[in-house]
Amino acid sequence: MKIVVAMRQIADLVEELEVDASGADIDREFVKFVSNEWDEAALEEALCLKEAHGGEVVVVGVDDVDFDQTLFGALAKGADRAVKLSCGFEGWMPTAVRAELLARWLKDESFDLVLTGVQAADDLDGQLAGVLGARLGLPHAAVVVGLEPDGDGFKVTQELGGGVTLTSHATGPLVLGIQAARQAPRYVPISRIRQAMSAGGIEELEVEAPTARAPKVTRLFAPEAKGRAEMLGDKPSEVAARIVELIRAKGISVS
Amino acid sequence: MLLAAVETRKIFGGTTHLERVLFYLLSLVVLVVFFAGLGLRVKKYMAGRPLDAGRFRRARVPLEKPGVSAPIPLAQTGVDIAANRTVSRRNHAVGGAHLLLFWGFLGLLAATIIVGLDYDVYGNLTRIFGGKELSFFKGWFYLGYNAVFDTAGLAAIVGAVWLAVRRIRDTKSSVALDYTRAQKPKSGYSRAAMTAGDHLFIFGLILILFTGILLQGLRIDAAGFPSFERWTWLGYTVAVGFGALGLHGSAAGSAHFWLWWVHILMALAFVAYLPFSKALHMISAPANLAVRDPGNTRRLPSPPSGHAGYQDFADFTSKELLGFDACTKCGRCHAVCPARTGGAPLSPRDLILDLRQYADRKRGIPMVLDWEERPDQSGPKNLEGRLAGEVIEPATLWSCTTCMACVEICPVGIEHVPTIVSLRRSLVDAGEMDPTLQSALENIATQGNSFGKSSRMRARWTKGLDVPIPDARKEEVEYLWFLGDFASFDERLQEISRTLARVLTANGISFGILYEDERNAGNDVRRAGEEGLFEMLVEKNMEAFSKAGFQKIFTTDPHSFNTLRNEYPAYGLDKPVMHYSELLASLISEGRVSLSGLGRKVTYHDPCYLGRYNRIFDAPRSVITSAGCELVEMPRNRTNSFCCGAGGGRIWMDDSVLAERPSANRIREAAELDVGYFVVACPKDYAMFSDAVKSTGNEDRMKVVDIVELFAEASGELALAGAASEEAPES
Ligand code: SF4
Numbered sequence: 012m013k014i015v016v017a018m019r020q021i022a023d024l025v026e027e028l029e030v031d032a033s034g035a036d037i038d039r040e041f042v043k044f045v046s047n048e049w050d051e052a053a054l055e056e057a058l059c060l061k062e063a064h065g066g067e068v069v070v071v072g073v074d075d076v077d078f079d080q081t082l083f084g085a086l087a088k089g090a091d092r093a094v095k096l097s098c099g100f101e102g103w104m105p106t107a108v109r110a111e112l113l114a115r116w117l118k119d120e121s122f123d124l125v126l127t128g129v130q131a132a133d134d135l136d137g138q139l140a141g142v143l144g145a146r147l148g149l150p151h152a153a154v155v156v157g158l159e160p161d162g163d164g165f166k167v168t169q170e171l172g173g174g175v176t177l178t179s180h181a182t183g184p185l186v187l188g189i190q191a192a193r194q195a196p197r198y199v200p201i202s203r204i205r206q207a208m209s210a211g212g213i214e215e216l217e218v219e220a221p222t223a224r225a226p227k228v229t230r231l232f233a234p235e236a237k238g239r240a241e242m243l244g245d246k247p248s249e250v251a252a253r254i255v256e257l258i259r260a261k262g263i264s265v266s
Numbered sequence: 267m268l269l270a271a272v273e274t275r276k277i278f279g280g281t282t283h284l285e286r287v288l289f290y291l292l293s294l295v296v297l298v299v300f301f302a303g304l305g306l307r308v309k310k311y312m313a314g315r316p317l318d319a320g321r322f323r324r325a326r327v328p329l330e331k332p333g334v335s336a337p338i339p340l341a342q343t344g345v346d347i348a349a350n351r352t353v354s355r356r357n358h359a360v361g362g363a364h365l366l367l368f369w370g371f372l373g374l375l376a377a378t379i380i381v382g383l384d385y386d387v388y389g390n391l392t393r394i395f396g397g398k399e400l401s402f403f404k405g406w407f408y409l410g411y412n413a414v415f416d417t418a419g420l421a422a423i424v425g426a427v428w429l430a431v432r433r434i435r436d437t438k439s440s441v442a443l444d445y446t447r448a449q450k451p452k453s454g455y456s457r458a459a460m461t462a463g464d465h466l467f468i469f470g471l472i473l474i475l476f477t478g479i480l481l482q483g484l485r486i487d488a489a490g491f492p493s494f495e496r497w498t499w500l501g502y503t504v505a506v507g508f509g510a511l512g513l514h515g516s517a518a519g520s521a522h523f524w525l526w527w528v529h530i531l532m533a534l535a536f537v538a539y540l541p542f543s544k545a546l547h548m549i550s551a552p553a554n555l556a557v558r559d560p561g562n563t564r565r566l567p568s569p570p571s572g573h574a575g576y577q578d579f580a581d582f583t584s585k586e587l588l589g590f591d592a593c594t595k596c597g598r599c600h601a602v603c604p605a606r607t608g609g610a611p612l613s614p615r616d617l618i619l620d621l622r623q624y625a626d627r628k629r630g631i632p633m634v635l636d637w638e639e640r641p642d643q644s645g646p647k648n649l650e651g652r653l654a655g656e657v658i659e660p661a662t663l664w665s666c667t668t669c670m671a672c673v674e675i676c677p678v679g680i681e682h683v684p685t686i687v688s689l690r691r692s693l694v695d696a697g698e699m700d701p702t703l704q705s706a707l708e709n710i711a712t713q714g715n716s717f718g719k720s721s722r723m724r725a726r727w728t729k730g731l732d733v734p735i736p737d738a739r740k741e742e743v744e745y746l747w748f749l750g751d752f753a754s755f756d757e758r759l760q761e762i763s764r765t766l767a768r769v770l771t772a773n774g775i776s777f778g779i780l781y782e783d784e785r786n787a788g789n790d791v792r793r794a795g796e797e798g799l800f801e802m803l804v805e806k807n808m809e810a811f812s813k814a815g816f817q818k819i820f821t822t823d824p825h826s827f828n829t830l831r832n833e834y835p836a837y838g839l840d841k842p843v844m845h846y847s848e849l850l851a852s853l854i855s856e857g858r859v860s861l862s863g864l865g866r867k868v869t870y871h872d873p874c875y876l877g878r879y880n881r882i883f884d885a886p887r888s889v890i891t892s893a894g895c896e897l898v899e900m901p902r903n904r905t906n907s908f909c910c911g912a913g914g915g916r917i918w919m920d921d922s923v924l925a926e927r928p929s930a931n932r933i934r935e936a937a938e939l940d941v942g943y944f945v946v947a948c949p950k951d952y953a954m955f956s957d958a959v960k961s962t963g964n965e966d967r968m969k970v971v972d973i974v975e976l977f978a979e980a981s982g983e984l985a986l987a988g989a990a991s992e993e994a995p996e997s
């Protein structure tokens with residue numbers, strides 16, 4: 012079984028994000044970039060499948076700040092190949108563009124599964140798996156929480172709303188957006204990452220600039236505050252007094 | 267004949283030629299067994315990694331302290347062994363008894379060797395080369411010999427009986443002597459053989475000693491009480507006793523004959539038994555003490571080359587293998603271990619015994635009554651399984667707080683902590699760990715702190731200070747203040763950090779910080795077994811140091827203090843490292859501040875990494891007493907301090923499985939003292955004990971305060987800040 016895992020970098024949400032001078036992107040100068048956590052779940056699922064059933068795991072992604080770190084981490088965890096697609100793109104990459112670049116590369120590859128994170132902080136509507144599947148003309152599914160080889164294809168479990176899960180059978184190749192792997196992403200010791208780094212092993216490919224049409228961001232901004240919440244403090248007596256005061260001032264309407 | 271009477275006795279008096287031949291044959295067999303046994307052991311040690319592996323990592327520590335970073339000099343070890351100092355520590359009764367047995371036994375060994383030299387060597391040499399068999403075992407030498415070695419015999423008997431009585435009397439009541447395992451194997455286990463072995467050892471020894479004295483009595487009785495034998499005072503007294511019982515002449519002689527064989531057979535059996543039993547510690551314990559280096563715990567050794575952590579027998583160092591053989595099952599480590607006390611599945615004693623059994627089984631070395639029995643092939647019987655994970659359970663390894671209490675008290679100089687960390691490294695390499703530990707390590711790897719906050723937030727706590735703290739990367743300062751994660755990020759501790767900053771500023775200390783360039787120092791990361799991450803943190807911090815201008819470092823966190831002081835020198839740090847308690851104490855001793863009496867009754871908790879690890883006991887105490895507080899010592903204080911449970915990465919792991927958290931145990935101890943304040947000198951302690959005071963319901967009786975809060979309040983310039991400014995309970 013050959014599994015391709017598509018990974019991407021996102022701004023580390025631990026940092027305070029700021030909007031840059033253009034007003035249409037985050038300030039990328041000082042922010043740190045880390046691997047998308049759902050992609051890590053996809054990688055974990057791929058590694059578990061490989062460990063259980065044999066096969067090969069290939070990690071691929073479009074070059075971005077510190078993307079090498081993510082690729083080396085994946086190699087250290089047990090991925091067999093790591094591929095980096097560079098096209099000199101800068102700034103925020105729309106999902107449609109990412110899908111185009113990945114699809115171009117995938118066209119020439121053989122694989123049974125393409126796994127990617129169901130969403131990312133800059134793709135909360137989780138488009139990547141769907142758009143990629145459509146571009147490749149392959150069946151696709153999102154919010155996948157379970158995946159097992161099943162006869163000639165795979166048994167895919169998806170989470171629906173309201174605590175309902177759905178199981179389907181699909182014959183590959185498939186493109187899946189992974190919500191959760193069968194286990195939490197494993198820890199990879201720094202020494203193994205360093206070993207992977209000194210061994211090199213990232214395949215770097217120059218690819219042509221994307222042509223896909225994507226919406227252009229016109230304005231990026233922090234949510235605007237609509238009214239303020241008032242914190243009532245933590246001394247019960249003061250809180251109570253303030254509540255009484257507020258009720259007196261604003262009145263109570265009993266209906 | 268009567269006139270020619272010389273003060274001596276006949277060696278082999280009364281035995282026939284055949285019996286002598288039999289004796290020598292038996293002795294030969296016994297010696298072969300003895301040396302074969304020792305040989306097997308020495309070969310086992312040689313199969314381990316060389317002793318000095320990792321010593322290249324040793325770099326001189328600025329401000330080297332004897333007994334901390336410098337190895338223990340051999341001469342001191344000699345004195346320790348001769349005086350049984352490590353045995354008497356915190357247990358003078360057992361130490362005294364052991365000392366009597368130790369020297370008594372050595373005396374009797376010397377006595378046997380002297381007789382052998384006279385009869386077998388000198389006698390034979392003079393007979394062969396001089397034609398006439400000579401002996402020096404006569405006259406004044408004989409008299410002195412008997413007087414001295416009878417005393418040794420008595421000492422040995424008194425010591426041995428004392429130890430035996432104590433073992434029987436205390437087995438039920440003493441935690442140390444209770445052989446119940448801390449980690450309970452699913453299949454069950456039995457340690458009855460070990461108990462039997464203990465009894466065989468001590469009672470066998472007593473029997474040998476007793477029959478030896480009885481023999482003397484019978485011999486003197488049978489010889490008709492020659493008056494010079496009064497020098498053989500113990501034997502003579504026993505002979506008088508036999509006489510009083512009516513045993514005389516030939517009856518005494520034949521009793522002597524039979525008892526002689528009984529005595530000799532037991533003594534020979536003992537020699538053969540020695541290398542395969544608890545008695546081995548007579549050799550392995552002093553040997554291990556001679557090569558011990560508690561510095562290995564303060565400055566952990568690097569992993570074996572090619573392996574991240576210990577994976578099989580060959581990864582143990584010779585020193586570790588020797589140490590396993592030195593363990594006497596005294597249980598002192600078991601008794602002091604905070605993990606074991608709290609109900610965790612770790613006992614340092616059980617760990618060493620398991621590893622010893624594993625190593626012996628691997629090498630095919632049999633043991634007489636010194637193994638634990640199990641119905642299945644689990645634990646130490648699992649010779650094919652993973653060393654870290656199967657032979658030793660992961661939960662056992664993860665339970666250690668690396669508090670060093672076991673290393674401190676072990677009378678034979680075993681260093682448990684480096685072994686535990688080496689085994690943990692294998693678990694980390696396999697990614698086997700608590701999810702909370704995993705996320706802490708991931709946070710440290712990406713953000714440089716365990717809180718998972720952006721590294722740019724590290725100096726946020728300085729907001730709200732009237733006088734900003736100089737940036738050591740931009741201006742030259744005398745002291746670089748290394749805060750550590752808790753003092754930087756934990757809200758409860760940020761106020762204490764600000765108090766310390768205000769105190770130092772008010773006293774004109776030139777100091778600065780690294781702002782966002784400081785990283786977790788890596789002490790606990792290394793002890794959790796993540797060596798690669800530790801090295802990465804060292805590189806990052808060293809890079810930050812190289813960009814800054816300063817002469818000395820002081821830390822808030824004793825854990826950071828330990829690694830900066832003892833481990834960073836190997837990576838090039840050549841600046842002295844101090845703890846803030848030392849800095850505050852020096853302000854007082856130099857007369858730069860005058861503190862006014864607070865008049866409070868307080869107790870103080872020695873942090874493991876400040877006290878046991880780095881021997882800083884007096885500096886925090888001098889701050890406390892100078893602030894006019896009456897210090898009531900904890901029952902377990904200084905080197906015997908009891909861990910708060912946070913060390914070695916435990917602070918990042920789940921401890922809800924414990925029957926009682928070590929911090930709660932410690933607060934219960936303090937609650938007995940009738941003090942209003944529990945003083946700490948470590949940010950992790952502040953966090954751990956503040957929780958424990960609440961969870962044990964002692965909030966109204968006791969308040970946790972940091973030494974700098976006392977200092978600030980007593981110096982009058984600053985009000986006791988933050989939480990501590992609320993009405994404190996009066997003691
Ligand atoms: S270091 Fe402390 S916690 Fe660890 S085994 Fe020793 S006594 Fe127990």
Ligand code: SF4
Nearest residue numbers: 593594596597599676
């Ligand atoms: S390891 Fe040391 S302290 Fe622990 S039981 Fe053995 S000899 Fe005693």
